[in-house]
Amino acid sequence: xxxxxxxxxxDLLKELECPVCMExxxxxxxxxxxxxxxxxxxxxxxxxxxxxxxxxxxIRNVTLENIARKLKYPCANRQSGxxxxxxxxxxxxxxxxxxxxxxxxxxxxxxxxxxxxxxxxVKEHVKSEHPRFLYEKSTFPDIYLSNTWAVVYFFDELFTxxxxxxxSRYYAAVQLIGTSSQASKYKCEFTLRVANGIEQIxxxxxxxxxxxxxxxxxxxxxxxxLDEETVKNFVVDKKLNMTVTLSTV
Numbered sequence: 001x002x003x004x005x006x007x008x009x010x011d012l013l014k015e016l017e018c019p020v021c022m023e024x025x026x027x028x029x030x031x032x033x034x035x036x037x038x039x040x041x042x043x044x045x046x047x048x049x050x051x052x053x054x055x056x057x058x059i060r061n062v063t064l065e066n067i068a069r070k071l072k073y074p075c076a077n078r079q080s081g082x083x084x085x086x087x088x089x090x091x092x093x094x095x096x097x098x099x100x101x102x103x104x105x106x107x108x109x110x111x112x113x114x115x116x117x118x119x120x121x122v123k124e125h126v127k128s129e130h131p132r133f134l135y136e137k138s139t140f141p142d143i144y145l146s147n148t149w150a151v152v153y154f155f156d157e158l159f160t161x162x163x164x165x166x167x168s169r170y171y172a173a174v175q176l177i178g179t180s181s182q183a184s185k186y187k188c189e190f191t192l193r194v195a196n197g198i199e200q201i202x203x204x205x206x207x208x209x210x211x212x213x214x215x216x217x218x219x220x221x222x223x224x225x226l227d228e229e230t231v232k233n234f235v236v237d238k239k240l241n242m243t244v245t246l247s248t249v
Contacts, residue, residue: 016068018042019050024073026088027065032056037064077101080118084179099177099210106160106177107133110149119177122158126151138246142172143239145231154246155186159207161244162214163224170231173208173223174246180209189245190224192234200234201226206249 016024018039025039032038032049033056043056072085077100086094095101105113106122107130115125126134135152140161142148148163152174163172172190176183186207193199203224208217217223234241 012067012071013073015064016071020046023076024068025064026068026073026091027060029061029064029068030056031059031061037061075100081120099179103177103210105130106151106158107149110147119158122151122177123153139243142242142244145235145238145240148172152246155248157182157186159186159246160210161188164214164218165228166218168228170226170228171218171223172244173205173214173217174244175208175210175212175214175217177210180211183207183209185249187247187249189247190242191245192231192240192242194234194241195236201230207246 013024018025019036020038020042023039025037028040029037030040030043032052033054034049034052036049036051036054038046038049038056047056048054049056069088072087073091075082075084075086075091075098076095077098080100082098082100084094084098099119102116103119103122105111105115105125107113107126108115111130113129115129117125123134130151133150135150136154138154140150140152142150142161142163144163145165147165148161150161152159152161158177160175160177161172162175163170165171174186174188176186184206187204188207189202189204191199192201205223208222218225231240
């Protein structure tokens with residue numbers, strides 16, 4: 001989108017601000033008897049127009065609704081850092097999963113942590129409450145023969161790593177705490193070595209978005225997937241000799 005188009009959209013979006021909740025209106029948009037607009041959610045709980053105090057009608061502003069359908073809406077979490085733009089058809093779905101809204105602790109499944117906050121606060125939370133799970137470098141070891149979780153902070157981004165053993169197979173993948181389009185800019189390399197340090201297995205996969213749960217990722221095959229007998233070849237002193245490296249695509 002060029003600067004002129006963006007400026008035009010921003011001007012039109014100002015006309016779509018609900019006078020009650022100040023969020024952007026989407027159809028149906030109702031009118032008062034003097035022609036002022038209100039969003040459908042506020043209309044359900046407001047009797048008189050906040051602009052002129054006249055009563056609202058059941059008449060819809062069809063022209064404004066048609067304009068709204070052609071615009072790209074900014075995410076409601078824009079103040080927290082989300083810069084994504086979406087059409088009316090997709091904005092609601094995005095906001096339901098937007099990581100710039102409130103998110104749970106990325107280690108909640110393994111640690112039963114009830115923390116809930118903004119993406120920008122995740123690092124400090126993990127550093128304060130779960131420090132042994134935090135890595136602040138692009139390459140980190142996974143020495144455990146059991147299920148593993150980690151939060152990685154690098155490239156000014158937050159990633160979640162998980163390895164799981166089920167039905168005698170080892171699965172491992174990395175998520176970006178962000179959208180799938182943002183995650184596609186990164187890849188993760190899994191490297192397993194024997195005791196003499198000679199590289200034996202090295203597999204690279206794209207990082208996944210935060211909306212994809214690890215169960216779905218593991219079933220998709222777009223992750224590390226090794227049988228238990230193969231993994232045993234890379235166990236040294238009862239520790240798995242594997243490293244995970246994050247890099248840009």
